[in-house]
Amino acid sequence: MTKKILLIGVMTTKKYLDTRAVAAFNTWTNYCSGTCKVIFFSSEGSTTEKQIPLVSLDSIDDSYPPQRKSLLMLKYMHDNYINNFEWFMGADDDIFVIGNKIEKFLRCKQLCSPFHWSSWSRKKEEKGKLNRHEIHCMGGPRILFSHTTLRHVGPHISICIDNLLTTHEDVEVGRCVRRYTGLSCTWAFEVEDNINQVLQLMNKDAHQKGKMIDFKDLWYGYRRVSPLHGVDYKLDLLITYCKDKGDKMTAPVRRQVYLHQTFREVEFIEDPSTASSNIEYKASDSLFIFISLGKG
Numbered sequence: 001m002t003k004k005i006l007l008i009g010v011m012t013t014k015k016y017l018d019t020r021a022v023a024a025f026n027t028w029t030n031y032c033s034g035t036c037k038v039i040f041f042s043s044e045g046s047t048t049e050k051q052i053p054l055v056s057l058d059s060i061d062d063s064y065p066p067q068r069k070s071l072l073m074l075k076y077m078h079d080n081y082i083n084n085f086e087w088f089m090g091a092d093d094d095i096f097v098i099g100n101k102i103e104k105f106l107r108c109k110q111l112c113s114p115f116h117w118s119s120w121s122r123k124k125e126e127k128g129k130l131n132r133h134e135i136h137c138m139g140g141p142r143i144l145f146s147h148t149t150l151r152h153v154g155p156h157i158s159i160c161i162d163n164l165l166t167t168h169e170d171v172e173v174g175r176c177v178r179r180y181t182g183l184s185c186t187w188a189f190e191v192e193d194n195i196n197q198v199l200q201l202m203n204k205d206a207h208q209k210g211k212m213i214d215f216k217d218l219w220y221g222y223r224r225v226s227p228l229h230g231v232d233y234k235l236d237l238l239i240t241y242c243k244d245k246g247d248k249m250t251a252p253v254r255r256q257v258y259l260h261q262t263f264r265e266v267e268f269i270e271d272p273s274t275a276s277s278n279i280e281y282k283a284s285d286s287l288f289i290f291i292s293l294g295k296g
Contacts, residue, residue: 210245
């Protein structure tokens with residue numbers, strides 16, 4: 001049986017079943033073609049007269065934060081649909097999803113390895129509960145899993161529910177994924193590298209100036225990719241400013257950093273064993289960069 005592309009699980013509550021859930025079902029779910037399916041998940045005993053696909057999760061209420069609801073939604077999708085879809089998405093009932101564009105994006109991704117996508121964050125109230133270097137995802141617009149990731153995580157979700165450390169559902173989903181796949185957020189390590197580069201710039205000539213900037217934490221971070229222009233980052237950093245000359249002082253500082261990473265020019269590379277004699281090449285960091293194409 002050929003797998004469909006995407007299953008979207010939408011978390012909602014009894015309070016919003018006849019409003020947000022219905023609005024979502026009547027609008028953006030129409031962007032999903034025949035390869036996309038949407039299911040709404042609510043608390044135990046949830047019912048509605050509206051014709052929407054609804055799953056009432058046993059032993060789950062509408063309390064916030066919904067750690068158990070979010071994890072059990074993933075378990076339900078694993079237990080019932082793991083062999084039917086390539087990708088699985090968790091969404092809130094107050095966002096707008098353009099399903100056909102997500103499908104187009106997902107078709108370009110490789111599925112042979114686990115994949116877990118969201119944005120990166122570490123919240124102040126989690127200090128002392130998580131490893132300082134443990135990287136987790138912040139839900140925000142929600143989360144996206146490859147079927148490989150969910151296949152690894154799904155059978156162990158009950159264990160994750162019994163071992164919650166924080167009050168944040170996005171953190172607990174991330175901890176569960178990390179425990180059973182080794183995955184952190186897809187771009188977390190890029191963020192770490194960017195932070196190190198920012199600190200190097202801030203601390204340039206620090207010894208001569210008698211001041212030093214020390215990184216303490218990242219409150220949140222966002223990334224936007226433009227294929228034509230590069231990658232934009234917005235990082236909210238918690239740093240410590242240290243002055244050791246004159247009036248010595250140490251002060252905590254919160255600083256937002258905006259970064260832009262450009263792409264290199266497009267390079268065309270051809271296998272030298274099949275290269276035409278009519279093609280000219282020039283020396284470059286990469287072998288066999290085209291200058292011009294020969295005729296014929």
